[in-house]
Amino acid sequence: MNPEILINAAYIVASILFVLGLKMLGRQTTARRGNLFSSIGMLIAIVVTLLDNQVIHYNWIIVGLVLGGVIGLACARLIKMTSMPEMVALLNGFGGLASLIVGAAEFLRIRGGTVEPQYEMFTSGVIFLTVLIGGITFTGSIYAFCKLAEWLSGRPVQFSGQHIVNGLMLVATFAGGVMFTISGDPQIALIAFGVFAVFALILGWTLVMPIGGGDMPVVISMLNSLSGLAACAAGFVIGNNVLVVAGCLVGTSGVILTTIMCKAMNRSLGNVLFSGFGSAPKNDGGDEAEGSIQGELKPISAEDSFAVLEAARQVVIIPGYGMAVSQAQHVVRELGEMLENNGAEVRFAIHPVAGRMPGHMNVLLAEANVPYEQLVEMDSINPLMPTMDVAIVIGANDVVNPAAANNKASPIYGMPIINAHEARTVICLKRGKGTGFSGLENQLFLMPNTRMLYGDAKGSLQGVVSEFKSLADG
Amino acid sequence: MELILLFFIFTLAGFLGFELIAKVPSQLHTPLMSGSNAISGITIVGAIIASGADDGSVLTTVLGTAAVTLAMINVIGGYFVTDRMLGMFKKKPTAGSKKEDSS
Numbered sequence: 001m002n003p004e005i006l007i008n009a010a011y012i013v014a015s016i017l018f019v020l021g022l023k024m025l026g027r028q029t030t031a032r033r034g035n036l037f038s039s040i041g042m043l044i045a046i047v048v049t050l051l052d053n054q055v056i057h058y059n060w061i062i063v064g065l066v067l068g069g070v071i072g073l074a075c076a077r078l079i080k081m082t083s084m085p086e087m088v089a090l091l092n093g094f095g096g097l098a099s100l101i102v103g104a105a106e107f108l109r110i111r112g113g114t115v116e117p118q119y120e121m122f123t124s125g126v127i128f129l130t131v132l133i134g135g136i137t138f139t140g141s142i143y144a145f146c147k148l149a150e151w152l153s154g155r156p157v158q159f160s161g162q163h164i165v166n167g168l169m170l171v172a173t174f175a176g177g178v179m180f181t182i183s184g185d186p187q188i189a190l191i192a193f194g195v196f197a198v199f200a201l202i203l204g205w206t207l208v209m210p211i212g213g214g215d216m217p218v219v220i221s222m223l224n225s226l227s228g229l230a231a232c233a234a235g236f237v238i239g240n241n242v243l244v245v246a247g248c249l250v251g252t253s254g255v256i257l258t259t260i261m262c263k264a265m266n267r268s269l270g271n272v273l274f275s276g277f278g279s280a281p282k283n284d285g286g287d288e289a290e291g292s293i294q295g296e297l298k299p300i301s302a303e304d305s306f307a308v309l310e311a312a313r314q315v316v317i318i319p320g321y322g323m324a325v326s327q328a329q330h331v332v333r334e335l336g337e338m339l340e341n342n343g344a345e346v347r348f349a350i351h352p353v354a355g356r357m358p359g360h361m362n363v364l365l366a367e368a369n370v371p372y373e374q375l376v377e378m379d380s381i382n383p384l385m386p387t388m389d390v391a392i393v394i395g396a397n398d399v400v401n402p403a404a405a406n407n408k409a410s411p412i413y414g415m416p417i418i419n420a421h422e423a424r425t426v427i428c429l430k431r432g433k434g435t436g437f438s439g440l441e442n443q444l445f446l447m448p449n450t451r452m453l454y455g456d457a458k459g460s461l462q463g464v465v466s467e468f469k470s471l472a473d474g
Numbered sequence: 475m476e477l478i479l480l481f482f483i484f485t486l487a488g489f490l491g492f493e494l495i496a497k498v499p500s501q502l503h504t505p506l507m508s509g510s511n512a513i514s515g516i517t518i519v520g521a522i523i524a525s526g527a528d529d530g531s532v533l534t535t536v537l538g539t540a541a542v543t544l545a546m547i548n549v550i551g552g553y554f555v556t557d558r559m560l561g562m563f564k565k566k567p568t569a570g571s572k573k574e575d576s577s
Contacts, residue, residue: 018513019490025509026498032560035509039553042516046549049519055526060539064525068546075547076554084559088508091551098545099517105524105537114529119477224511231517236480238520244480245487246516252491253510257503352500359503366562373565377500 010048011242017041081367085357089145096137099230103130128177130233135200137226143208154213156276173199210276216356218261218272225254264352266414300451302463312389316347319361320354322395328458333368338468349381351399391423401442426450429457512552518545
């Protein structure tokens with residue numbers, strides 16, 4: 001049989017498996033099988049590509065496959081669940097870089113005369129796009145990785161004229177791209193390639209720079225989308241349909257996820273990317289602002305927290321990034337079990353942008369064996385909130401700040417929140433008295449029904465749990 | 475490959491991607507992201523061709539091999555870590571079989 005037909009037939013099968021896999025990933029009961037389907041699709045695509053008549057030498061391919069496979073497997077096995085956002089960012093960056101290199105290699109092959117592009121200008125144009133998107137994805141992801149791993153500060157880095165500098169670089173990149181595309185001269189093309197490749201790499205870095213840690217769920221899902229688009233552009237470069245299909249699927253589904261994240265913060269993508277949100281404490285209108293609440297922070301001890309919780313029948317636990325930082329998910333689960341054994345109904349309320357990536361809290365609680373039926377989304381818990389005896393806020397801040405609902409002057413006004421303040425008693429676990437990511441004072445902490453349990457979340461919770469244990473023993 | 479056909483499937487795949495993900499519970503956002511991230515490693519197909527092509531250029535072989543390695547990390551890392559995560563998502567254990575985790 002003609003290998004060309006065989007390869008394309010296999011690519012169709014692979015594409016079907018990717019589509020099915022993505023669809024099944026959207027439902028809890030089928031998600032794991034969906035991931036398996038899509039990985040089989042990938043296996044098929046890789047194996048039949050080895051049969052491609054352009055592929056002559058196998059030695060180096062095998063070296064790459066084995067090396068990459070071992071590193072990938074080791075990372076996947078050894079990574080701690082709390083480090084998942086970094087892992088996703090890093091993998092994403094590698095994908096982007098790989099696409100960039102594919103574009104570069106194709107450019108060199110055309111220059112060397114081994115490949116004759118069917119549509120010269122079109123191919124040059126998509127090589128430019130591949131390098132541009134791949135480059136931004138790569139350095140952007142690496143910067144996001146550094147922020148998430150706390151190798152660099154999570155605070156936005158801003159300087160005056162930043163947008164102008166970025167804008168000029170973008171113009172230079174596109175100028176290089178246009179030169180590269182329309183110039184037939186190989187020497188100019190080489191120089192132009194160098195120019196836009198370097199600028200694309202710098203741009204990825206500088207574009208993520210002014211985005212703060214709390215906006216990372218948006219950035220990560222956007223970079224994920226871009227890595228798909230980079231692969232898609234690479235598909236146009238080498239005229240390969242499975243690359244176009246799979247890359248495009250990832251690109252558009254990533255756009256959806258990015259939109260969901262932006263909506264959860266009631267901010268536009270442009271605002272997330274360019275506003276430098278959270279760079280400095282902002283004036284939220286202060287005391288004059290409508291709906292602002294005056295009050296003081298009222299500390300509570302672990303013993304008193306226990307007394308409150310022991311009497312509670314309806315408890316909702318609201319985790320945030322602080323739970324991930326102090327790795328408190330296991331002791332949170334333990335506390336949940338103790339409360340249930342004590343006769344209370346326990347729910348975990350999860351805000352869509354809690355943590356540093358979409359679904360971050362769900363993953364951590366799943367790691368600690370909290371069954372997923374116990375996790376409820378924001379829209380389901382809010383109507384029940386007034387019936388809650390106690391809301392325990394663990395290292396969450398902006399997502400429970402009532403200012404978002406009632407202070408029009410607040411920068412986060414309009415962001416949907418979990419209405420923790422409507423619970424009868426609120427216990428907030430917090431490391432210190434500082435403000436949250438947005439730099440705002442949280443009105444929730446000042447409300448009359450709120451008590452502050454200061455200290456490392458894990459330590460504080462262990463204190464409460466041991467109170468429960470001594471009750472059970474005594 | 476006819477260029478127009480590539481654009482054709484590009485457009486369809488784009489719409490399909492939008493439709494597929496429209497209603498995913500927030501629960502599954504991370505696995506969805508890392509799972510689709512693994513799919514974007516499909517660029518490995520292009521990397522394999524660049525690495526294995528016979529064009530007498532050391533540079534393209536080196537670049538191709540680097541791309542194969544990077545894309546393979548993306549693919550294998552992405553799929554395995556997604557599987558590991560999804561394996562942790564459990565239903566509430568029934569009263570009789572409630573087991574304590576060892577972690």
